[in-house]
Amino acid sequence: MVRIRNLHFGYSRRALQLENLNLDLLRGRIYGLLGKNGAGKSTLLKNIVGLAFPQSGTCELDGHAAARRRPDTLQDLFFLPEDVQVPPVTATQLAASTGVFYPRFDEGAFHEYLRELDVPSMKQLTALSYGQQKKVLIAFALATNTSLLVLDEPTNGLDIPSKAQFRKLVARALGEERCVIISTHQVRDLDSLIDTVLVLHERRIVLNETIDQLAEQLSFGTAPVGTAPPDVLYAEVAARGQQVIRPNHAGAYSKVDLELLFNALTGPQSAVASYLTQRQHEPVL
Numbered sequence: 001m002v003r004i005r006n007l008h009f010g011y012s013r014r015a016l017q018l019e020n021l022n023l024d025l026l027r028g029r030i031y032g033l034l035g036k037n038g039a040g041k042s043t044l045l046k047n048i049v050g051l052a053f054p055q056s057g058t059c060e061l062d063g064h065a066a067a068r069r070r071p072d073t074l075q076d077l078f079f080l081p082e083d084v085q086v087p088p089v090t091a092t093q094l095a096a097s098t099g100v101f102y103p104r105f106d107e108g109a110f111h112e113y114l115r116e117l118d119v120p121s122m123k124q125l126t127a128l129s130y131g132q133q134k135k136v137l138i139a140f141a142l143a144t145n146t147s148l149l150v151l152d153e154p155t156n157g158l159d160i161p162s163k164a165q166f167r168k169l170v171a172r173a174l175g176e177e178r179c180v181i182i183s184t185h186q187v188r189d190l191d192s193l194i195d196t197v198l199v200l201h202e203r204r205i206v207l208n209e210t211i212d213q214l215a216e217q218l219s220f221g222t223a224p225v226g227t228a229p230p231d232v233l234y235a236e237v238a239a240r241g242q243q244v245i246r247p248n249h250a251g252a253y254s255k256v257d258l259e260l261l262f263n264a265l266t267g268p269q270s271a272v273a274s275y276l277t278q279r280q281h282e283p284v285l
């Protein structure tokens with residue numbers, strides 16, 4: 001679906017935001033794009049949807065350069081930017097005026113999503129709160145049924161129950177044909193939703209693994225404060241003891257702690273990153 005090769009991008013020639021970046025995104029997956037503030041998540045997403053153009057390298061959507069912005073590509077992708085701006089119309093009018101640009105737009109599903117997110121469909125969007133405006137556009141995005149759905153910080157501005165509702169709706173809207181990419185710096189918002197984790201750090205993708213692959217390779221657990229358990233790749237002091245990441249030698253399954261993993265990968269000289277890279281280069285027996 002998305003194929004990026006040796007992508008270099010900077011807003012000026014002197015400072016690169018993305019450097020020699022390679023990435024493949026597949027249909028039927030929900031990707032979580034994690035990165036610190038200013039890491040370049042929005043910049044990468046804009047390159048993917050053809051709103052920013054690589055200085056060198058390629059970014060292709062189903063074999064066509066995203067930057068060409070072909071009509072058949074644009075009608076099959078939806079991008080929800082971080083800062084949303086709504087037109088002075090109702091949700092119902094939005095569906096009528098803008099839904100036509102997306103051949104598989106499902107108006108019935110749009111209204112169903114609005115009901116589930118508890119947003120009125122007959123009120124002017126400009127008169128809604130920021131969180132409600134965001135929910136309308138999330139409902140619209142899901143109802144477009146485009147093959148590629150790119151959501152930049154969609155949970156910003158949502159209250160806690162709406163974040164849970166958001167996760168439910170996205171999980172339901174995913175099909176074999178759809179590729180969803182969601183960026184966030186609030187890692188916990190994507191817990192139990194994404195199946196693949198991407199971490200953007202220091203201008204590159206430093207992690208691209210499914211949750212299952214991570215659970216297979218790493219073990220997430222706790223240890224008493226002051227102890228140094230054997231094999232520890234990363235440890236962080238928490239309210240009740242230390243949270244630790246170790247190699248999963250025993251083959252036992254533990255829940256992947258996304259926040260701990262993110263901290264481990266974006267700290268100095270990440271032993272977790274080195275371990276995962278080493279595993280990738282081990283011969284398969």
Ligand SMILES: Nc1ncnc2c1ncn2[C@@H]1O[C@H](COP(=O)(O)OP(=O)(O)OP(=O)(O)O)[C@@H](O)[C@H]1O
Nearest residue numbers: 011017035036037038039040041042043044082185
């Ligand atoms: N239009 C622009 N012109 C110049 N520099 C920009 C522009 N947009 C972003 N940048 C810079 O590019 C870098 C990456 O920004 P970007 O918005 O992609 O980060 P982000 O990971 O999405 O951050 P956040 O989590 O804070 O939203 C930042 O240093 C930012 O200042």
